[in-house]
Structure formats: structure tokens, C-alpha cells
Amino acid sequence: MPDQVIVVSPDSTGKAVHTRQRTVTVGGVSTTVEEQYIITISKRDISNVCHATSGNLTVQATAQTGASGSGFWWLYNPIGSSVLLALSHIRFMSQMTAALTTPTSPRIALSGWSWTSGSPAGAIITPRQAKTSQPAPVGVLQSTLTAVPTGYALDANSFKAWLPYASQLSSSGGPSTPADSSYEPSENLQPVLQAGQGIVCWQRDAGTSADSRKISMNITWMEFTEP
């Protein structure tokens, strides 16, 4: 549906504003008023919304570095891209896969990174677009980083971190619900990636020897331009 305009007096071409009529009391007088229907929209011109799931991830005995391919997944906006990427939703879940003593709580963190040239090659996770009629995704989500691009620079601090399921016993600890956390910031708080910027998910702290704890993450990002 193309955008429309309402031309008001004195150029009016006769558009009608959609309203609902009610009777309210104004200044003690019963008055018939009109209340306008509105469709709220984003300031962003959204071209795509992409959903993906990480697959099975396993907590590592040794901490990762977030650099040189040491991480769980990478989301980035390619150099030369004309859109912006906003990380709009992540669900983090973690649970046991065996009866195992795992009394460590490594942070599973999100950090920003950037690069200056080259391609961040690796295994791509293909997202499902909210609507398959939307343009092809520009952002790239990878489960590995096999070729670290030139000028790869990792932010000193992470902007988000979760803690996984843990157990201090391997046989008598009983039942457990998984770690389950949803990160869904409001639009103005969402991390936005410009061309040449990315987000890496990595394990900042050491886990347990022979760790087998599972992590599963659902990732949603939006692609948009700004008017």
C-alpha cells in the first residue's frame, strides 16, 4: 500500500479521517466528540526482521577470548551495507545434558566488535525472515569465524551477559528448570550495528572440566534505514 497524504484546507482533496464518536462530559456539559484511530509506526524504515536459533552450544572448560574465532556466534553488518542492524531480541537458555558436578558460573557475554576490511568468513546460520517477501537479509549470522578480518577489534567491555545452569552435585541435586532469560530492549536501547560492526557471543570465564552444559540462544535482529 503506497503512502498517502491528507491535504488539508485550503488544498483539500477530500480525505476522511477515521474516528469513533463518543459522548463525554466537557466542562460539565455532555458533548459529542470524535476520537481518531491511529496506526503507530517506528521512526525506523524497517526492511527486514530476521529470526535464527544458535543450535546446540556447549559450555567450555576454558574461557573463550571473543577474538580470533573464539566464541559461540557472530552477527555483523558487512562493510558497504546501506542498512543498519538492531539487535532486538535474544532468548538465552541453559540446562544440563548429563548428571555432572558443574559448580562454575561462566559469563556468556555479548560484546561489540568492528573491522576495517576483508570478510569475516565462517559457517553461516540462515535466518527466517518475519515475512519471506521481505528483501534478502543484509546482516550475517555465523556460528564460526574461520577468517578473522583485517582490523578486528573487540570492545573492552561486554554490554550483556548471562549465567548458565550450574550444579554442585552430580547425582543428588534433583530436578531443575533451565536458565531462561529474555533480552528484549526498547527500540532506543537496542544495540545498532553500522556497516563494519558486529556482535560476538562468547564465554568470558572458565567452566568446569569436561563441561557438558547446553546453551541454546534465539536471536532476532531488524534491518532498517533512517529517514
Added chain:
Amino acid sequence: MPESKIILPDDSTASGSHNMHSREQTIAGIGTVQDLYAIEISDRVIHNSFNVNIGVRVITLAAQAFPTCWWYLINPIGSGILVALEDFYMMSQMGSALITAASPRHQLTAFTFTGTATGASISARPARSSASAQVAKLVSASTGLTITRTQDIKAFLPYASQSGSSGGPVDPQDTWWNPVEVAQIVLSPGEGLGFFQADAGSNSDTRRVNCDIAWTEFTEP
């Protein structure tokens, strides 16, 4: 209340003027202003919405091999509408005192299809029984469909236990996903979603998974 419209000046074919509903307040430095009352509506032309508890499924030792799924939501070919998954809810809990130290993902996966679904239907409750009849199909078997997997969208982990005798009470795993409208998965005709156990469970698994979904059927103006 009846809906109405305002004919703007110079267009007027209506009899008399209308009052826009507002609230008056005074702001320092600006003066007295009017705040307009408004009613937020969707960009979609909504035909109807549907809610359903799929039921309970017991986790199995073996993973389900897609396209085998617990349930399928499809938008039939030629339907003329779009289908948006508005709400997804999964709960899981023990079915008995049992060691269940495996954490099989329960996965929502997108697919395209050809054919006509003839598998057993799962009845949904329309939000309004007086609105449009259901067009999307929710079935428990893919009979009649030739399915092509496209993307894995979401995965969720269930309750687990490393002991079959100790540990006492525990709340169920409880996950709710209800994205904003622009982020909802929309199914065009010939597209569907399947929900299945993607990884192996435990021996003699008895864990129960409960699932509710809601979808909206609409067209775009």
C-alpha cells in the same frame, strides 16, 4: 459506539461540525494546549485470531526427525490471507521421579509445502466466533503435504533432573514468546511452521511438554 469520520474544511458534505476529543493542559513556557485522544489500531486488516492448547506431549528417548513434528501450522496454498504467529507458550515438567539429565531442544522450524493437509486437525478457539472462519490449518500429522525445510527459528529447553529420588519440588519450565507485530513470523500461502523435539531425551523419559499458541489471520491494505 458507532464509528464516525471528520470531513475536513472545504470538503464538507457533512451536516455540521465535529469535535475532536482532547484534554487541555497548561505547559510552562508554551501555554494552554490540547492533547488529542487517539485509538491505536493495527496496520493489518484482521479477519480473526485463534487460541489453542495443543495438548501434552511426552518427551521421547529418540529425537523426532523433521519433517516429523508434534504439530504443524500451515497457511494453505491459495488461501488469500496471511497468518501471523502471535503467541507461543511452552511449559515442561516431570512426569515421574526419574533421572532425565538430557536437554532436548524443542524447535520451531519453518517450511514450505505442496499438497493439501489431511492429517488430524487440532481445533482452535476463535477470538470471536462471529468473525471470519479459520483458514489456517493446525494439524498433528503432515499427511498430504510434501514439506521442504527452510529455517530453524527458535529452540527451547525443557525441565531436567539429574536424580530420580532427591531434590524435592520444582516449578515447571515456563517460556513465553510474544513478539511485537513487526517481528512476528508471517506465513504466506504455501508456508508453515512445525514444532518438534530436535535432540534425544532420556531413557524411558516421562517429562511432559505443554504448548499453547495463538495466531492471527489478516490481509494487508
